[in-house]
Amino acid sequence: MKTCRILFMGTPDIAVSMLNRIIADGYDVIGVVTQPDKQAGRKKELKMPEVKQRAIEANIPVYQPIKIKDAVDELMQLDIDLIVTCAYGQFIPSKLLEYPTYGSINVHASLLPKLRGGAPIHKAIINGDKQTGMSIMRMVKAMDAGPVMAQCVVDIDEMDTTGILYDKLAKAGAKLLSESIPKLIDGTAEFGEQDESQASFAYTISKEEEWIDFDQDVQRVYNHIRGLIPNPTGYALLDGKKVKFHKVRMRKDDKVHTPGEIEGMIENGYAISAQNGYILVDEIQMEGKAKTDAKSFYNGSGKQLIHKIFNGK
Known part of the structure; x- marks a missing residue:
């Protein structure tokens, strides 16, 4: 397999599943970009994102810019072949997305163009959907709107909670990502534009x-x-x-x-x-x-x- 230097960007636990698969598949993860540590609990103690914890365990350099736009120049000093993102939580400037040899892809927890946004797993269950899935798409400036290269379907059972579905999707997404990266490297990946007329949105759950x-x-x-x-x-x-x-x-x-x-x-x-x-x-x-x-x-x-x-x- 051709060596591929990957910059990974993600924050919550579902992103850890993607990072773990990239590591297990033998790619060279040259850095992890994640959100800053946040105060949590009654004692307001600083808690690091799950992705940061995994990166430290794997001795991967960690970047935590408050605003990703302020870190673009630093990240572009790295020799990046591919950027992989999953639930990172910030819009990434086009300058950085277009920099890697093989471009930038995002792993998203819905069957795009359905349920774009930050809470697709919650909203799939709240909406009463019977199926959802994972999508891998090319990153563009608009939210979850890039052309799609791969998808897989995951059934939603009557007793599933967001937590249960989260675990199902994490496993399915990691497998899909593992199958997709080699196609990007060897040039066989095919991308299809999303049908904007079918787009729906799953914004972060409000109070x-x-x-x-x-x-x-x-x-x-x-x-x-x-x-x-x-x-x-x-x-x-x-x-x-x-x-x-x-x-x-x-x-x-x-x-x-x-x-x-x-x-x-x-x-x-x-x-x-x-x-x-x-x-x-x-x-x-x-x-x-x-x-x-x-x-x-x-x-x-x-x-x-x-x-x-x-x-x-």
Whole structure:
């Protein structure tokens, strides 16, 4: 295999899967560009991105510019054959994208042109999609709009959360990337322009989107909640306090329900009414408390909350 000097750019855990495959495939990773360390937790301690942790383990130089445009000249001093990005988190200047011998590609967690943007995995589940996938595309200035060279389909199961789907896509994307890089090197890669008329967008989850509205069909409520698991986690308000839902199931029926009413235990889950059914909560967290399983919650304070109604934002 011809030697290929790769500059990798990514930040969260899904990007680590891509970096690991590049390393395992024997490419020369000459540097990793990732976001700056951020404060996390109640103690506001600095936490490094997952990609940085992996790069340090592999003795790969790490670059963490606050603004990537300020690091372009430094990075262009490197002898780069290919730039590979995955969930990096900043727009990369065209000057840098066009610099490598084989150009720059991005690994994106959707079937482009569907779900461009920063939260394609969350939105695929929230939207109730049955399938999603991974795409590898040429990087251009517009967000996730470059010509596509490879895609693979991943099924979304009824019980999948964003966390579960995240793992499926990470594995599928790493395999797709491994198959694609040799084609770039030997010149057999073929790119097809995206159909702009089919484009949709999956912008980063807003604080407002974390609120769960039970006054909808139970399927939509269920999709919304599981699309926010494990992060950022959906919530509803009860007596002015947040209640978070960490693990849920769904039960459909044709009875008339009062949306948001707490019904007690049904099928070993803490049941909350929605239109046409119930959300059965298996792990729940009251504001200021640790998360707990449904049975323990019910036997504690949960029994006294029956017939109360979640409402408001």
